[in-house]
Amino acid sequence: MLQAILSELEPHQAQLVAVSKKKSNAAILELHAQGQRVFGENYVQELVEKQAALPPDIEWHFIGHLQTNKVKFIAPFVTMIHSVDSVKMLQEIDKQASKYKKVINTLLQFHIATEETKYGLDQDTALELLSNPVLNQFRNLRICGVMGMATFTNDMQQVRQEFKNLKQIFDFVKNQHFKNDDFFNTISMGMSDDYRIALEEGSTMIRIGSLLFGKRV
Numbered sequence: 129m130l131q132a133i134l135s136e137l138e139p140h141q142a143q144l145v146a147v148s149k150k151k152s153n154a155a156i157l158e159l160h161a162q163g164q165r166v167f168g169e170n171y172v173q174e175l176v177e178k179q180a181a182l183p184p185d186i187e188w189h190f191i192g193h194l195q196t197n198k199v200k201f202i203a204p205f206v207t208m209i210h211s212v213d214s215v216k217m218l219q220e221i222d223k224q225a226s227k228y229k230k231v232i233n234t235l236l237q238f239h240i241a242t243e244e245t246k247y248g249l250d251q252d253t254a255l256e257l258l259s260n261p262v263l264n265q266f267r268n269l270r271i272c273g274v275m276g277m278a279t280f281t282n283d284m285q286q287v288r289q290e291f292k293n294l295k296q297i298f299d300f301v302k303n304q305h306f307k308n309d310d311f312f313n314t315i316s317m318g319m320s321d322d323y324r325i326a327l328e329e330g331s332t333m334i335r336i337g338s339l340l341f342g343k344r345v
């Protein structure tokens with residue numbers, strides 16, 4: 129399954145995040161043995177435990193909702209945080225990353241779905257956030273792009289429209305704030321049920337769980 133997904137990503141030059149939440153270390157090691165190095169987790173405690181037990185060459189991405197007081201637990205090892213939606217969160221990430229003299233990559237999470245419960249920014253709030261002068265002081269984080277989750281629905285036209293919307297937001301934000309920054313290049317969108325649509329709409333990073341590991345119970 130891993131190879132099949134990777135060959136679908138290749139023409140799009142998109143990266144695969146293997147979403148291993150609620151999956152065993154053994155299952156992760158199995159994919160690791162097949163060459164996968166980037167894994168995504170949603171829960172701080174679970175991630176901390178897995179990171180300590182699993183090979184050090186794994187690049188861990190945090191993709192779930194994050195509380196500022198938990199950043200310190202993942203800062204020592206995390207390479208990317210997909211779920212940033214406030215200046216307060218950016219400040220905390222920068223502060224914790226500076227303790228380890230490292231740079232943490234971040235994505236701004238946008239609310240593109242119709243459901244009320246999904247976190248994230250809208251375009252106006254993001255522009256406000258990005259024009260906050262405090263951002264100029266950050267030395268230990270990089271804002272590398274955007275992340276979003278489509279509505280949980282069978283209406284694939286709606287899903288497509290939401291991905292189009294996120295791509296437009298990316299282009300706009302890039303143009304306004306990151307025009308000459310090559311590192312602002314990531315659109316994290318697409319999961320097991322909708323990654324093909326996401327790729328067609330410009331995704332550069334897909335987050336796949338159940339298709340790789342089997343359904344979560």
Ligand SMILES: *Cc1c(COP(=O)(O)O)cnc(C)c1O
Nearest residue numbers: 147191319320321335336337338
């Ligand atoms: C669980 C999760 C995924 C993976 O979902 P699947 O449908 O199992 O592929 C991707 N992104 C986020 C943010 C998730 O929480």
